[in-house]
Amino acid sequence: MSPLMLEVPAKKEFIPAIVSSTTSGKFLVSTGLTADLMIRTGVFESSPSDLDKSIGPLFDLAFDLSKRQKYPNIFRDATSAFDYVQKTSGFKNQPHLILIPEKLAKDSMNNIFGSDNLSEKNYDVYYKSCAKLTRCNTSNIVFLSNPEFVGLHTRLMCGASSILLHNVKLGISFINQLMNFVESFVIWAHSCVLDSDESISYLMGRGVSESQINLHKIGYVGGSFEADSKLDPYHNVCCGDHKKSFLWCDSCIYNEWSSGFSTPGSRIIGNIVLPLTSLTRKVVGFQLRSIQGKNYDSFLSKKSPEAFFFGASIAVEHIWKNKSAILVEGPFDQLVVERLVKKNVLGLTTSSISKSQKRALARLVSRVYLGMDYDKAGREGVENFIKYSSEEFECEELKYSSIISGVKDPGDLWKLLGDTRFKQRFSNIGM
Numbered sequence: 562m563s564p565l566m567l568e569v570p571a572k573k574e575f576i577p578a579i580v581s582s583t584t585s586g587k588f589l590v591s592t593g594l595t596a597d598l599m600i601r602t603g604v605f606e607s608s609p610s611d612l613d614k615s616i617g618p619l620f621d622l623a624f625d626l627s628k629r630q631k632y633p634n635i636f637r638d639a640t641s642a643f644d645y646v647q648k649t650s651g652f653k654n655q656p657h658l659i660l661i662p663e664k665l666a667k668d669s670m671n672n673i674f675g676s677d678n679l680s681e682k683n684y685d686v687y688y689k690s691c692a693k694l695t696r697c698n699t700s701n702i703v704f705l706s707n708p709e710f711v712g713l714h715t716r717l718m719c720g721a722s723s724i725l726l727h728n729v730k731l732g733i734s735f736i737n738q739l740m741n742f743v744e745s746f747v748i749w750a751h752s753c754v755l756d757s758d759e760s761i762s763y764l765m766g767r768g769v770s771e772s773q774i775n776l777h778k779i780g781y782v783g784g785s786f787e788a789d790s791k792l793d794p795y796h797n798v799c800c801g802d803h804k805k806s807f808l809w810c811d812s813c814i815y816n817e818w819s820s821g822f823s824t825p826g827s828r829i830i831g832n833i834v835l836p837l838t839s840l841t842r843k844v845v846g847f848q849l850r851s852i853q854g855k856n857y858d859s860f861l862s863k864k865s866p867e868a869f870f871f872g873a874s875i876a877v878e879h880i881w882k883n884k885s886a887i888l889v890e891g892p893f894d895q896l897v898v899e900r901l902v903k904k905n906v907l908g909l910t911t912s913s914i915s916k917s918q919k920r921a922l923a924r925l926v927s928r929v930y931l932g933m934d935y936d937k938a939g940r941e942g943v944e945n946f947i948k949y950s951s952e953e954f955e956c957e958e959l960k961y962s963s964i965i966s967g968v969k970d971p972g973d974l975w976k977l978l979g980d981t982r983f984k985q986r987f988s989n990i991g992m
Contacts, residue, residue, distance in 0.1 A: 567723045568599035569714060575727035577630070579622055581605055581615075588615075588622050588724070602723045615724060617698030620660065623729045624701050624737070625842065634734040639674045642704045642734040643689060649731040650706040654691045656734075660703040663696045666797040669810075670694070673702070673736065673794060700864075702736040702794070742788045742812045743862050744844045750780025750834035757781045760833060763852045768897040768975050776875060777896075780834035782849070785826035786819075788812035795863075811862050818860065829858070835892040837861070837910065838874040840921055845869050848892060848910060859910060868921035871895050871908030877925075879905040885928040887959075887990065888914065890939060894971040898932065901975075901984040912938035914946055923953050930990060932959040935969045959987065 565583050571594055578591045580602040591600055627634050636642040646656040661670065671679070674688050681687070686694045692704065705713075714725040737744070754760050754774065760781035764774060773779070790796045790812040799808035806814075821828030832849040837859070839845055845865035849858045861869075870876075871892040876899070880886045887906040889895050895908030909918075912933055922929065931946060933939035947956045959971075968974045975983045 565604055567602050567604055567716065568595060569602060569725055571598060571600040571727065573598075574731075575600060577626065577729070578725060578727040579619060579626065579729065580726075581722065581724040588619055590622070590626055600725060600727070602725050604721045604723045606721050614698065616660075617700070619724060619726055620697075620699045620701070620703050620733075623703075623726060623733060624735050626729055627733075627735065630730070632730045634730065635737050636734060637736065639678075639688065639702070639736060642702070642736050643692065645734040646704045646706045646732070652707070655706045656692045656704040657707050658705040659688055659692045659694050660697040660699050660705070661694055662700065662702070662794065663698055665696070665702075665794050669794045669796050672791045672796065704734040704736075706732045742793055742815060743846060743860075746786055746788070746815075747778055747780060747834065747836045747844055747847060749786055750782060750847075751775075751778045752780075753783030754779060754781035754834075757783055760852065763833065767893045768900065768972065769893070770900055773896055773900060777872065778836050778844075780836075780847075782826070782829050782832045782834060784830065785824050787825040788815050790816070811864070814863070815860060832858075835871055837869045837871055839865070839869050840873050840877050840880075840925070842874040842877065844874075850892075868915070868917045870918070871910070872899060873907060875899070876905055876907055879903070880907075880925050884926050885930065886922055886926045887930040887932060889932040889971055890934050890942075891970075891972075894932065897971055897975045897983070898987070901980055902987045903990055909933075911942075912936075913942035914950075919946075919950060919953070926954065928955040928957070930957050930959055932971055939969075959990070 571578070573594065576592060576594060578600055579588050580591045580600065581587070582589050582603040583605055584603075587605070589603070591602075594600060624635070626632075634645055636645065643656060647653065650656070678689050679686055680690060688694060697703075716723040761774075764779065769779070788811070790800060790810060793810040793812040795810040796812060797808065797810065799805040800810055800813040816825035819826045819829050829849055831853070832851055835848045835850060836844050837846040837848060846859060846861035846869065848871065849860075851857065872895045876886070883905045885905060887898060887903055888909060889898055889906060890909055890912055892908045895906050898906045929946075929950075931943050933942045943958055947958075950956065968977065974986070978986065
């Protein structure tokens with residue numbers, strides 16, 4: 562039998578590194594060396610052909626590590642990403658390799674790298690003559706320096722594999738694909754909310770704290786935001802052709818969706834922006850809420866994962882720790898419960914839980930608390946979840962409507978009870 566762990570000689574600057582776990586296709590962040598200066602990596606059963614499938618998740622985790630650690634290696638353009646690796650490596654012929662998403666269209670590739678900077682050698686495409694472009698199952702564009710500087714070590718033995726990626730901070734740079742539109746819109750809208758007294762007043766009136774506004778990057782559409790489709794890696798020749806609208810990139814879809822037969826972004830001015838995130842902390846879309854009424858709308862990236870919620874990027878740590886999750890309808894119910902009761906709360910965008918959301922939760926929790934609205938749709942959502950999911954989860958419904966007539970959701974109850982009594986009402990959750 563193969564060993565479950567291997568030890569690889571390393572330097573202090575290699576840490577933090579990304580290593581394979583003992584579970585196929587899974588990776589961990591290693592933050593320390595052994596006493597004899599080794600990095601310990603896991604060994605998992607895998608054939609050589611399966612290793613290619615692991616490259617995408619490996620570099621997606623490297624990107625997440627850079628983002629969490631605030632490394633200066635995430636950029637919006639190819640020139641900056643290229644120059645960073647060249648500077649940190651100290652060699653003019655670096656980076657030597659660029660990983661690009663498998664489905665990146667040729668037009669988008671020319672927009673990102675500049676057609677004048679691309680050349681062909683033996684049927685391979687190179688950027689600035691030295692960096693070979695290779696298609697891979699990555700979510701972002703990845704610039705890599707030479708193998709000695711950024712160590713991607715793989716080892717095969719008796720049908721098992723081990724992978725180690727070190728020097729993420731200095732040997733790698735990224736072009737963040739989501740920053741081309743969805744995430745850049747969320748960041749822009751968040752900057753607008755900080756300058757809008759009307760939106761701040763509205764959010765406070767819904768029970769949202771100032772720290773939550775910043776934590777969740779809640780925003781406000783303070784003007785017309787037009788997405789630059791030339792920066793979208795999936796922009797293609799079908800964009801603008803209404804007979805092929807299913808092939809449009811996110812930027813072009815947004816520009817038409819938000820225009821209201823006028824300029825892009827004009828239809829949604831004055832709305833609150835509530836980011837929707839996955840359990841891997843990726844921003845995949847946003848929900849809009851009108852300040853003037855109860856109207857709402859949502860936008861989702863075509864590349865969004867199957868399961869998303871409001872508040873997932875913040876709640877996932879607490880969900881993992883408690884092995885339980887509280888489900889409520891909508892962002893504002895989520896924010897009130899998060900602030901006053903428990904942090905392991907997720908906001909649904911409908912009154913029911915989808916199959917993909919249920920599958921995602923099943924990997925993390927054993928108990929689910931249901932706090933859906935006390936209306937027909939909410940009651941059906943609770944009943945169906947308990948009926949079809951009781952074998953997978955311990956289910957408990959949050960009872961609140963019987964306290965005061967007319968209360969149909971946690972937000973209504975908070976308005977009537979206030980912070981202290983609302984907190985007391987749910988103090989036993991998870992005890």
